[in-house]
């Protein structure tokens with residue numbers, strides 16, 4: 510009998526991206542969609558210990574996407590008089 514790496518009774522804390530509060534999540538729900546026990550917001554469970562790898566790229570991509578979005582909005586909304 511070999512035990513699984515994750516014990517189903519082990520929890521970890523993840524900050525809810527919706528309300529910013531720590532949420533207790535079972536490790537066997539990693540990678541699955543979970544719901545915040547405070548606000549009911551849904552998000553994907555991720556182990557913070559594992560998050561130092563590819564998730565940083567995700568973040569960078571997300572940040573870039575947001576920056577581009579803001580830039581586009583900024584250029585669109587800034588269609589006022591130009592000082593040349």
Ligand SMILES: [Zn+2]
Pocket residue numbers: 525526527528529530545546547548549550
């Ligand atoms: Zn929440």
